[in-house]
Amino acid sequence: MTRPAHIARLSDADDDDAATAHASDRYFNRELSWLAFNRRVLEEACNTAHPLLERLRFLSISGSNLDEFFMVRVAGLKGQQMQDVDRRSVDGLTAGQQLTAIVAEADALMESQQAVWGDLRRLLDAAGLFVLRRDAIDETAAIWLETYFRDQIFPILTPQALDPAHPFPFIPNKGLSVIFDLVRISDGEPIRELVMIPMAMARFIRLPGEPARYVSIEALLKRFSHLLFPGYVVNGAAAFRVLRDSDIEIEEEAEDLVRYFANAIKRRRRGRIIRMEVETGMPAALAAVLKEEIGRADTLTTESGNLLGIGDLDALVDEERPDLKFPPFTPRFPERIREFGGDCFAAISAKDIVVHHPYETFGVVLAFLKQAAADPDVVAIKQTLYRAGKQSAVINALIAAAEAGKSVTAVVELKARFDEEQNIVWASALERAGVQVVYGFIDWKTHAKVSMVVRRENGAFRTYCHFGTGNYHPVTAKIYTDISFFTADPRIGRDATQMFNYITGYVEPANMAVLSLAPRDLRRKLVDLIDAEIAHAREGRAGSIWCKVNSLVDPAIIEKLYEASSAGVEVDLIVRGICCLRPGVPGISDNIRVKSVVGRFLEHSRIWAFGNGRALPNDGAKLFISSADWMPRNFDRRVEYMLPILNSTVHDQILDQVMVANLIDNEQSWELASDGSYARVEPGDKPFNLHRYFMTNPSLSGRGAALATAQSVPTLSLRRGH
Structure with missing residues (x-):
């Protein structure tokens, strides 16, 4: 169990400030919650179930994470403190009070990192991989190193x-x-x-x-x-x-x-x-x-x-020691696309397709764009780009499409932190190829991950869309779990067109059929969905909410979830990183449970489900995928999408497979207690590892018969007692 300095203690605040005391009773501090997440990452470096170099990788990630935390989050608080900005955190603390708590916890975390490095170093020595101290360099090694120093370093x-x-x-x-x-x-x-x-x-x-x-x-x-x-x-x-x-x-x-x-x-x-x-x-x-x-x-x-x-x-x-790393894993190419001879448009035209990364290759997204670039019947491509990486096949496909004479529009987000410089490079390359490059809004980041292809078919135009919960980034797509959804539904195509027009020309969408956008109406739609569950519970029907996000910070949404809990709605939240909501508080959040999954892959998909008054999750539940986390910036300062999954097959694949697997995982999961501590879930006599499950079973986009033969995920009502 980890018990970091995770809670805004009343002694840290003004004892006479009732509002602060009230806030700290209802919320965890955002920054300390992030540090608690990074400690969970560090604890994976101590997990003996992982191979040794993978444990070292987790230690490295925790170090890089902490660097960025200081460079951005602590820097921001320092700026507030220097400028005497009178702004309190959601839990009621001033910038100075937060910094005091953060520094203490960060120092403890760094001390733990050094201790873990000492332990791993001894294990690496035993495994025949040495990081030599100065006094451990023998004469033969010293001779080679001196030559190297003179020639390559001096x-x-x-x-x-x-x-x-x-x-x-x-x-x-x-x-x-x-x-x-x-x-x-x-x-x-x-x-x-x-x-x-x-x-x-x-x-x-x-x-x-x-x-x-x-x-x-x-x-x-x-x-x-x-x-x-x-x-x-x-x-x-x-x-x-x-x-x-x-x-x-x-x-x-x-x-x-x-x-x-x-x-x-x-x-x-x-x-x-x-x-x-x-x-x-x-x-x-x-x-x-x-x-x-x-x-x-x-x-x-x-x-x-x-x-x-x-x-x-x-x-x-990077050392070539496969015995000290996870067994190699090769993502599958979606069976649905193979059934149509690799023709993405034919497969999507026949039926909506869901692809689950990284278990199914990101190459299918590249195949979609490459086919669009080469297809003489494709007349237009529109694409958002938030993070695309340094070696981007996506960029190359867009350039090829433009050079082939197609109308190509790329919304390049210059405000993607630490990718700004690379995105400027990509924007220049795209413009040189004839792509219409748009930078979106000055005040808002375009964080939605959407690709749209317009194709001439039978004397008319048909729109094919890809919606992702993750970036168009071929490297992170190998280690982040995300959902890709392909559709040729004309309603969604029309909504996607309006979304792009909104970003490129500030044209307000009108009469959107299915898509919700932030900062326009996504927050309101989400509140309406929670209110509907509250109404079901108050009228004696089952009220249920199941949500998977990376962070939960927004105070208004947290308060709405508290209201739902008080009304009897059962709320299960999978929040990988920051969580400011306090679960299990009597009279406030009795019916809310929060868990975090940290394992071989980085959980990144955003999936939201609402029971819709039904007793079982697959019996009429409303299901959505999104690019947004539940944070103020995602609702109010970013262009994000929320898309309902209306195809029944895709609906069941995402809800009954992905969501259920995340909820019942007990080998990589941590439960959040009302005091702010995280405790690793004990597997008991029915261990279940969601990453291993999806690595060893047929893809979501596979045929129904293939899914039927897979190791089944245990039946789950997604209610109390799961």
Whole structure:
């Protein structure tokens, strides 16, 4: 069981502030809830059911996650504090109160990361994969490393003296450096030197041969400091790194978004330092220099063990040791498409199709777009792009379509955090090929994942659509669980057309048949659905809500769920990450249960179901997929979609397979208690791993007969007692 500093304690707030006390009784703090999620990720690094290098991968992910948390979330709170912004969190805390709690929990988390690294390092040694300490480098290894250092590292490094004639240099975001305390042998003159390690340089150097032996770049730097500083004695040396404010705020008066973001990215690299991490045992004199030169009164400084930048450990996971990794998994190509000889349009025309990633390949989405690009009957393609990755077949398909003379429109979101620069590159490439590139709204992010193809058939035009819960990103599609839905339903096609016109031309949609959009009406439609369940419960019928999202933060929706619980509606929530709702509080949320699934794949799909007054979930339940989480930004500041699943076969596949499997999983699940703690679910005598289930059973889009022969998911009423 994990019990992080997850709850806004009343002692942290103003005891006389009744509103704050009331808020903290009803909500968990957003930032502390995120830290609790990252601790669950870290706990997977301790899970002995995972192969050793996969455990190392989880440790690395927890480190990268924490870096981004400081660069964005903590930076935002620091900004509020510096500007005296009088804004309280949903649980009633000021920015300063949140920062106090966050720093304590983050420091504890970093301490745990170092402890886990120590444990894994010993296990890696036993498995024949070594990360050598300086004192463990034998003579043979030292000879090879010295040659490598002279030839491959020495020419790149630029030591800089720290004295009045040499101002302290700029340290880049996430930049790793080593500071040296030296004495000149000839006259005993003390001097301090700084060596910044270039960002492009490998963090770990692998020695040739077997067993696998690695040395960190900072250890190498210390080992061969005499080559860098001949004629000097090293009295002390220690590594440090900094994290900078990396958020980008949009100015309403920005006239050219591309130029604005290009300049903003450059400014971000020079953002104020939020956190400085120093190696444990750094000499006090060197620590004082860093504090004076780059630390500010508001800079958070922490000792981070003997390995800074835990996220960099992902480089070791690439080692060719299949015995220390998950068994390889090859996604299936949807059977429905195969039945039509690979013709995506023929298959979709026959019946709506659902595809479950990563168990079914993202290649089917690429096949859909490639076929559209090559098909002479396709006249137009419209596509949203939020995150597309660095090697994007999606971009290539759109370029090919434009070069083939088709009308191609791409809505490229420049505000996708940390992908802004790559998206500018893609936008330029698309425009050069003749694609009509649109950047959407200044104030809102376009987060909906929709592709639309217009095809000439039998003297008329027919629209084919793809709706995804995840990004058009071929790399993350291999590790994120998401839903792809293909349809040629003319109602949905007309709604999708209006959605694109809304984004590209600000044309307000009129008479949408099935699609709901944020920030236009999605929030209202969701509230209406919850109200309908409340009405069912109050009239004596079954009231049920089953929801799978990544985050639940929005106070108004949380209050509506509390109202539903009080009315007798049974609410089951699968919230992978942040959850501000308190489940199981007497008189408030007695009928609400919350669980989080953390495992081999990152749960990412958004699926919402409402019982519609029926006793069983597959007996008339209303089912939706969406691009949105239940957060204020998704409802109010992003273009998102919510799509009802009206095809009965697809409806049952998503609800009876995906949703049920998530609810009954007991090998990768954590339950959230009313006190804010998460406890790992005990499998008992009926273990069930949802990732393993979908990896070993036929695809959702397979034929009904194929599904009938699959290992069945146990029958579930999705009500209390599941």
